[in-house]
Amino acid sequence: MNQLQQLIKSILPSALVSYDEPMEKHTSFRIGGPADVFLTPGSYQELHRCLVVVQEHNLPFFMLGGGTNILVSDRGIRGVVISMARLSGVTISGDSLVAQAGATVENVCNAAAAKSLSGVEFIHGMPGTIGGAVWMNARCYGASIADVLGYATIIDDDLSLTTVLSDPEKFGYKRSPFQTMSGCIFEVSLNLQPGEEHEIRQKMQQNHSDRVDKGHFTAPSAGSLFKNNREFGAPTGRIIDELGLRGAVSGGAAIAPFHGNIFINQDNATATDVLSLIRLAVNTAERERNIRLEPEVRLVGEWNAEELSFLVQ
Ligand SMILES: Cc1cc2nc3c(=O)[nH]c(=O)nc-3n(C[C@H](O)[C@H](O)[C@H](O)COP(=O)(O)OP(=O)(O)OC[C@H]3O[C@@H](n4cnc5c(N)ncnc54)[C@H](O)[C@@H]3O)c2cc1C
Structure with missing residues (x-):
């Protein structure tokens, strides 16, 4: 592990690397044993370097979004966990919203509402990141994230940055084409429509309250x-x-x-x-x-x- 620790130190500042990281701190279940290596890249370049290292050293790795749809073993995770937590930028241009995969669903919904853009109210209140939601094709209140996905930019199996246009035929109930790739989702673009901010926020609030009432x-x-x-x-x-x-x-x-x-x-x-x-x-x-x-x-x-x-x- 020492050689690996040296290598990791050279690609990421030490504050963003931890060893034997308790996964209970990173899951909504508040359960999970230690991850051998836990990396939190803060830029595309750092993320790419993490993936290069795991691939070159043939290390098992797990991409972590918000940890809200996983049960981590008490024995933890062998190999490397790459957390998307710091890759969380959201930008809006016209009717499309582009979010880095680690942006929380909460932030994505609020950013859309602030620009009077409608289309993601249905996921407001669902915990986790937008990348995790796309990977899972998260679904609630009769709609799926695939319904609004324009494209995803992924780091694919051979470590190149590739844009994948959304193809509804490749998504299904809790199924997305990203589930069979070994790289990661870096960024997603969502197609929204102009709306009235107060109506958008009202719908978001309704959905959130419904979840509170259901005991989520x-x-x-x-x-x-x-x-x-x-x-x-x-x-x-x-x-x-x-x-x-x-x-x-x-x-x-x-x-x-x-x-x-x-x-x-x-x-x-x-x-x-x-x-x-x-x-x-x-x-x-x-x-x-x-x-x-x-x-x-x-x-x-x-x-x-x-x-x-x-x-x-
Ligand atoms: C209270 C509560 C309510 C919920 N309600 C709903 C609901 O209504 N509908 C619903 O569908 N789900 C629901 N969920 C489950 C969960 O919130 C969603 O599935 C969410 O989209 C998972 O996102 P995440 O970022 O937490 O993913 P994680 O749990 O971190 O990861 C899930 C999977 O996605 C992969 N992944 C995450 N990010 C990336 C990435 N950037 N690149 C590649 N792979 C990645 C992970 O490797 C893992 O395999 C709920 C969960 C809770 C706790």
């Missing part, structure tokens, strides 16, 4: 744990309710008493506690309903095959 912010979580699947005939939250699992507890984690598809860290939960509840829900749904629930939340870091075997078809 009452305890650390990663939002919906499982995907919804139309073939199941009901939202996953209702299925989990009907299976009698709402309120189930494992260690410090619980299936929220107020929503069957939100799993919460209610008392210093470990990732293993949350995984036990995921296993309980998956196995019960399979036994009682003959359906396979599929996690939307990504299980990140050092898990072993046996722990995750219940997820394999």
